[in-house]
Amino acid sequence: MPIYKAPANDTLFVLNNVLRLDRYHNLPGFEDATPDMIEAIVGEAAKLAEEQLFPVNLSGDQEGCTRNDDGTVAVPKGFKEAYDAYCQSGWLGLAVPEQYGGQGLPYTLHAAVGEYMSSANMALMMYPGLTQGAIAAILVHGSDAQKETYLPKMVEGTWSGTMNLTEPHCGTDLGLLRTKAVPQGDGSYKISGQKIFISAGEHPMTDNIVHLVLARIEGAPEGTKGISLFIVPKFMVGDDGSLGERNAVTCGAIEEKMGIHGNATCVMNYDEATGFLIGAENKGLSAMFVMMNEARLGVGLQGLSVAEIAYQNAADYARERIQGRALSGAKSPDKKADPLIVHPDIRRALLTIRAFNEAGRAFTLWTALQSDIAHRSGDDKDRQVADDLLGLMTPILKGVLTDKGFDHAVMAQQVYGGHGYIEEHGMSQYVRDARIAMIYEGANGIQALDLVGRKLGLNGGRAVMALFKEIGDFCEENRADDAMVVYTKSLKKGLNDLQAATMWFMQNAMAKPDNAGAGSTDYMHLFGLVVLGYMWAKMAKAANEALESGTGDADFYKNKLLTGKFYMERILPETALRKTRIETGADTMMEMAAEAF
Template sequence: MPVYKAPVKDTLFVLNDVLSLQNYGNLPGFADLGPETLEAIVGEAAKLAEEQFFPLNLPGDSQGCKRNDDATVAVPDGFKQAYDAYCQGGWLGLAVPEEFGGQGLPYTLHAAVGEYMSSANISLTMYPGLTQGAIAAILVHGSDAQKAKYLPKMVEGIWSGTMNLTEPHCGTDLGLLRTKAVPAGDGSYKISGQKIFISAGEHPMTENIIHLVLARIEGAPAGTKGISLFIVPKFIVNEDGTPGARNGVACGAIEHKMGIHGNSTCVMNYDDATGYLIGAENKGLAAMFVMMNEARLGVGLQGLSIGEAAYQNAASYARDRLQGRALTGPKAPEKAADPIIVHPDVRRALMTMRAYTEAGRAFTLWTALKSDIAHRSPDAVERQMADDLLSLATPILKGVLTDKGFDHAVAAQQVFGGHGYIEEHGMSQYVRDARITMIYEGANGIQALDLVGRKLAANGGRAVMAMFKEIGDFCEENRGDEKLTFFTKGLKKGLNDLQAATMWFMQNAMAKPDNAGAGSTDYMHLFGTVVLGYMWAKMAKAAEDALAAGDPRKDFLEAKLVTARFYMERIMPETALRKTRIEAGADSLMALSADAF
């Protein structure tokens, strides 16, 4: 059976030692978050994840969801009770403003505890996760009346939320969508159309579901310029705030999926459903992008989470599984064979998973902190800088952490050998669940194109130059520290490759755009490798400083330094390979005619 233990110690190391969260007490929601309070909060989240979410993961995958004849949907046994415990603990509104029933705490803390929930049970965590994204969109673009009407019960978890973008003929290219909205004459609209792949689209865990739906108002311009966003509740909300008549929206089918079986991914049919415009007409994409950007960070977190869970299981199995003898001689001579953790190739897999996951956690929380600064800082310049870096980091985080999360699930399955292919050991589920993270909320190829085609050039390259400067300054500031020289040298080499690849794009992609497309995925991973290396350099510095101060976490901190060294030795050199591929251009890639494939 699978195992999972929330990595509380690692989370607190990043929050306290690396990011120094205590230095942000001037921001709303941060003032009371001292080390003891942080430890108490993440400890409670760990308990919920381990004791209530995780035991439902394997049986929830096996049982799955079922659409009933009356278009209602049954979810796995126990999901409702665990969801209620999550809501009653206040976790759904952790980072929501207090005026709507939330706790007003940092998004950084929300991301930290969110990792535990997704590691424990990604399918179950998606139900409140979609609601949190819908809350974010309504907070930014909803009217005061809409906020008052919908947010308190969504924050409490009595109502849930969804996002409805995709149609059968229309995925990433939302300009092709056909769902229509017709003015009803009373300020509302009649929404008709079909949406597919709608996570948590129908379920029995809340008394109402608030769908956020993209549609085109009759007569609106073609393409993305004519898209509007609507609130379409499952039940029309009465004047007193209670659910009233059933709206014209129903689950037409449950998607038959490779993974995340415990989440009700639905085909949703809208038949003259009553909807209410959010924001301005034809500006729906901007409103939905609030939700999509939060979702992309959340999906990156899912990649990290599955990678962590897969790593823990692989490490546990490798310590116990007896097979063969160590190349240097028996390590357990009293046993018939040595545990497979003695074998260098098994160590290679485990150390690779560990190095990416620990750096990925730091990168995720670093990015979440940028979001907090962008939304909460009183300093306009600081807000702009944080928002620039958040925008730049989002496609990297989503694309790289989900690619690696899937790789690590496969690597863990390989450590298990034949047992990894057997369902009851749980590794197959991690592989199947991880696969969707690379696809939804913008397939990773789209993330790479977004990074190269939009984010690099945004505002004259302001964000990427700021990122290069931050990493370069770190290397320069610590150049004289002999204990950090190995890390700063490795990081600087990776940064040089990243800067050279960026310059190559500037010189070769404008006249020949296919060069940008051909190198985009390598560039995203090159950038990710450097940023994760930056996280490791920061963690190495924090560990060295703590050891020098006599910190009692000696073994923990020394393990951080070993893992940081592994990353710089074994992973950072990949930047040179990525740079070489980018500079090869698009010629051989695009040379064959379509008929030759």
């Protein structure tokens, strides 16, 4: 049976030693985030994830969701109780403003504990996860009346939320959508159309479901310029907040999926359902992208989360399973074979996953901190710098962490050999669940195109140049530190490759855009390698400082440094390969006729 233990000590190391959250007490919400409170929050989150969410993960995968003849949906046994435990403890509103029932704490903390919840039960956590995205969109674009009507119930978890974008004929290209909205003269609209792949679209765990739906108002321009966003509640809401009649929105089917079986992924039918405009007419995409960006960070976190639980199980199996003898001689002479952990190739796999997870955790929390600064700082310059970094990092975090999350779930499964392929050990679920994160909230190829085609040149390249300078300055400032040489030297080489690839795009993509498209995925991963390397360099510096001060667990810091050294020696050099691929351009890739494929 699978195991899971939340990596609380590693999270606290990143928050306290690397990011130094105590330096941000001037920001709203951070004044209460003392080290003691952070430790308490992380500890309680770990307990909830391990004891209440994780125990229904495997059974939820096996049981799945079912649609009844009346259109209602049943979720796996134990999901409702686990969901209630999550909501009643206040986790859904951890970073939401207090005026709507939240706790107003940093989004960085929300991301930190969100990893545990998603590792423990990814399918279950998609229900409150979509709600949090909907809350973010209403907070930014909703009217005061809409905020007062919907947010308190959503924050307490008695109402949930969804996002409805995709239609059978349009996914990424939302300009093709056909769902229509007809004005009724009283401020409401009649919404008609069909949406597919709607996570948590119908379920019995909340009293109401607040659907955020993209639709085109009659007479609106074609394409993305004519799209508006609407609130369409499952049950109508009275002026006093009470629930009224059922709205004309129903679940037509549940998608049969490769993974995340415990989440109800629905086909939603809107048959002149009553909806209410959120934000301005024809500005729906900008409103929805608030939710999309929040969701993309959350999906990146899912990639990390699945890789973490897959790693923990593979490492546990490698320590216990005996197979063959160590190449250097028997390590367990009293047994017929040695444990798998003695074999270099098994260690290569485990250290690869671990190095990614620990850097990915730091990357996620560092990016979440940029979100906090961008939204909470009173300093215009600080907000701009943080917002620039947040925009630049979002496609990298989503694309790289989910691509590698899936790769590493497969790598962890491989440690089991044949036992990883059968369902008994649970590794199959992690591979199946991890696969969707590469696809939804913008397939990873789209993330790469967004990075190369839009984010690099935004504001004259201000964000990318600032980040290059930050990483370069870090390498220079620590160049003379003997304990940091292995980290700074490797990081500088990776940065040089990234800068060269960026320059190549500047010189070769304007006149021939296919060059940018052909190299975009390699560039996204090249960028990710360098950013993860930067996280390792920052962690190494913090670990060395802790060792020098003699505080904390010395073995923890020594193992941190060893894992970081492995990343620098064995993983980061891949930047040269990515750069070489990018510089081959698009000629060969685009030459073959379509009919020949």
